[in-house]
Each structure stands twice: as C-alpha cells, then as structure tokens.
Amino acid sequence: MSIKEAVINGDIDNIETLIRNSLDNGLKPEEILREMISGMEIVGEKFEKKEYYVPETLLSAYAMQRGLDILKPLLDYEKSEATGRIVIGSVEGDVHDIGKNLVAMFLEGAGFKVYNIGRDIPAIDFVEKAKEFRADIVGLSAMMTTTIEGMKRVIEEFEKHGLREKYAFIIGGAAATEEYAKELGVQGYGSDARKAVLLCERIMREKK
Ligand code: B12
Structure with a gap:
C-alpha cells in the first residue's frame, strides 16, 4: 500500500x-x-x-x-528573515483543521512564532488571543460556505474593540477567495500553505 x-x-x-x-x-x-x-x-x-x-x-x-x-520536524523549510507572531484558527462552526494545521506548520518552519488556537473558534477568542500573544497577524480558516461569514464576524469583533488596525489579517481555506479578502478589506488570501508563508513574509516586510 x-x-x-x-x-x-x-x-x-x-x-x-x-x-x-x-x-x-x-x-x-x-x-x-x-x-x-x-x-x-x-x-x-x-x-x-x-x-x-x-x-x-x-x-x-x-x-x-x-x-x-x-x-513536522523533518520538513526542510526555507528560513525567512521576517519573523513575526501569528494567531491562527478555524472560525466558529468549522471543525476542518487539517489545512489550517498545515499552514501553521509551514509558518513555524519559516521562523514565525505561531499560536494555533484550534477550530470552531468564536470571534471573541480571536480578539483575546491576539491581544494575549501580541500577534502581528491573525489567520482565519474556513472550509464551508456556511462558515465563511464567521470571518466577517471576527473582523467586526476586532472593530468593536477598536483593534481592527492593530493587526494584519489573512484568510484561507476552501471557502475563502481573493475576492472575499478584498470585500473584508484584509491584507491577503492564501490558497495554500506556501502562499500563506509568502503572504506573512510580505506583511512583516511592509510592517518594518
Ligand atoms: C476532511 C474533511 C472533513 C473532515 C474534517 C476533519 C478535520 N479534522 O479537518 C470531517 C469528516 C470532520 C468533515 C466534516 C464536515 N464536512 Co468536510 N470535508 C473534508 C474534505 C474532504 C477535505 C478537507 C481537507 O482536509 N483538505 C486537505 C487540506 C490540506 O487542504 P485545505 O483544507 O484546503 O487547506 C489548504 C488551503 O485551503 C489553505 N488554507 C487552509 N486554511 C487556511 C488559513 C489561512 C489563513 C491561509 C492563508 C490558508 C489556508 O492552505 C491549506 C494547506 O495547503 C473537504 C473537501 C475539500 N474539497 O476540501 C470536505 C468539505 C470541506 N466538507 C464539507 C462538508 C459539507 C462537511 C460537513 C457539513 C459534512 C456533514 N454532512 O456533516 C461536516 C461539517 C463539519 C463542521 N461543522 O465543520 C464540504 C463543504 C461544502 C461547502 N462548500 O460548504 C466539503 C468542501 C466537501 C464537499 N465538496 O461537499 N469534513
């Protein structure tokens, strides 16, 4: 086999x-x-x-x-110079987490400090964890058309707390698209784990 x-x-x-x-x-x-x-x-x-x-x-x-x-310990990632702190999770209602875990692994391998906060995560938890871990970037994953709106709720929750501008946001997962990223006004969409790394590296470079 x-x-x-x-x-x-x-x-x-x-x-x-x-x-x-x-x-x-x-x-x-x-x-x-x-x-x-x-x-x-x-x-x-x-x-x-x-x-x-x-x-x-x-x-x-x-x-x-x-x-x-x-x-995980064996993959030979290209080490990046741009390290940053990332909180990543699957939005509320969505228990799909393989892709999100893969993204977390690749980011870790590229030298980022990653806080993988799990799946089916309520919007408020993203806010709290981003604050607690002093994140630079918040990553949202959604695999279903029924859960994708959860991303919007997360962004709104950050807005409610006056923290929308404090963090960069990236989105991904089968239900996410470049267009939706534009609609949300977030920094980017990544179609796979490698793109997610490139995206985060770009964000950290621009932040400097
Ligand atoms: C495995 C799987 C499950 C597993 C999940 C187990 C787990 N721990 O993850 C189980 C069996 C639990 C499951 C359940 C369900 N599932 Co399901 N599932 C899948 C399946 C077959 C594969 C997903 C997967 O792991 N892919 C492999 C990984 C490597 O790829 P990926 O997830 O896409 O991730 C990559 C990118 O998307 C990106 N990425 C992902 N996240 C992020 C985040 C960021 C920030 C960035 C930048 C990038 C990024 O990078 C990743 C790595 O390259 C998909 C089919 C599909 N085509 O996706 C359906 C699918 C997602 N499921 C679906 C459905 C409907 C369900 C259920 C409702 C079924 C049911 N009747 O109960 C439930 C819902 C559960 C829930 N509430 O969330 C539908 C969704 C349809 C839709 N459009 O809404 C799909 C698309 C299947 C289908 N065609 O019908 N499922």
Whole structure:
C-alpha cells in the first residue's frame, strides 16, 4: 500500500510505518507530504460523489494528521528573515483543521512564532488571543460556505474593540477567495500553505 492509499483508506494503523519506511528508503518529507495531500484530494472527490461519508473522511483526516505530526520536524523549510507572531484558527462552526494545521506548520518552519488556537473558534477568542500573544497577524480558516461569514464576524469583533488596525489579517481555506479578502478589506488570501508563508513574509516586510 502506498502512503497516498493509506490516506485514502484512512489507515491509521499503518501510515506511520509506511512513512518511516519511505524515509528510510530515501524519499524526501516534501514528497511524502505531496503524496498525502493528493490522497486527501481523492478523499474530497469521493466525499463529493457520496462514495465517502463523514466516518470514512474522518479516518482519512486522522491518518493525514498523524502523517503531518511525523513529518513536522523533518520538513526542510526555507528560513525567512521576517519573523513575526501569528494567531491562527478555524472560525466558529468549522471543525476542518487539517489545512489550517498545515499552514501553521509551514509558518513555524519559516521562523514565525505561531499560536494555533484550534477550530470552531468564536470571534471573541480571536480578539483575546491576539491581544494575549501580541500577534502581528491573525489567520482565519474556513472550509464551508456556511462558515465563511464567521470571518466577517471576527473582523467586526476586532472593530468593536477598536483593534481592527492593530493587526494584519489573512484568510484561507476552501471557502475563502481573493475576492472575499478584498470585500473584508484584509491584507491577503492564501490558497495554500506556501502562499500563506509568502503572504506573512510580505506583511512583516511592509510592517518594518
Ligand atoms: C476532511 C474533511 C472533513 C473532515 C474534517 C476533519 C478535520 N479534522 O479537518 C470531517 C469528516 C470532520 C468533515 C466534516 C464536515 N464536512 Co468536510 N470535508 C473534508 C474534505 C474532504 C477535505 C478537507 C481537507 O482536509 N483538505 C486537505 C487540506 C490540506 O487542504 P485545505 O483544507 O484546503 O487547506 C489548504 C488551503 O485551503 C489553505 N488554507 C487552509 N486554511 C487556511 C488559513 C489561512 C489563513 C491561509 C492563508 C490558508 C489556508 O492552505 C491549506 C494547506 O495547503 C473537504 C473537501 C475539500 N474539497 O476540501 C470536505 C468539505 C470541506 N466538507 C464539507 C462538508 C459539507 C462537511 C460537513 C457539513 C459534512 C456533514 N454532512 O456533516 C461536516 C461539517 C463539519 C463542521 N461543522 O465543520 C464540504 C463543504 C461544502 C461547502 N462548500 O460548504 C466539503 C468542501 C466537501 C464537499 N465538496 O461537499 N469534513
């Protein structure tokens, strides 16, 4: 079985051994990550076609998360000079967190101090955590058309507390778009983890 198949089949028991064997055989962590992501894309297609329901998808998500945990210390990130402090979370109502965790990992790898505050996070918590951790950037993730509006509520909550201008905001996740970022008037949208790093580096450069 390949690593990609292990993600597709949600094979939590074997994914670790498969990854360790592949690493021993000289496969790069980046290549393994690519395989896992392409496996997750197939899961997405199966979910759309109703070949997979929540339980199967959840198993794949667990397998993916376990794989990410193994790869985290091994990925060879390009170190950036522009370090900053980032609070990131999935907005209220949204329990999808694999992509957001991947973004957090990449940012950490690029030298940012990342506070990953979890999923299904109420707007007020973003405000409190941004204050508590003295964030430069607040990252919002939403995967569903039903939760994307939660991003707006987060921005409004910052406005309510007079803190809208204190932080830079970035958004991402399957439901987010460049247009929506413009509509919210935030600093940027990132379609994947690598773009998120570039975005945060740009924001920190502009801040200096
Ligand atoms: C795995 C999954 C689940 C798992 C989540 C497990 C977990 N811990 O995350 C479970 C089974 C729990 C789940 C549940 C549900 N899901 Co679901 N799920 C998915 C699936 C198949 C894959 C998502 C994923 O992990 N992708 C892999 C990662 C690596 O990619 P990613 O998340 O897109 O992240 C990348 C970018 O988006 C970006 N990014 C992400 N966040 C951020 C943040 C910032 C700041 C930046 C810059 C970038 C960024 O960078 C990431 C890395 O490159 C998607 C299908 C899809 N096409 O996305 C559906 C999908 C998101 N789910 C969907 C639905 C409908 C549901 C449920 C309502 C199903 C149900 N009937 O119960 C529930 C809702 C739960 C809830 N309240 O949130 C729909 C949403 C439809 C819509 N348009 O609203 C989708 C699109 C499937 C579909 N086509 O129908 N789901």
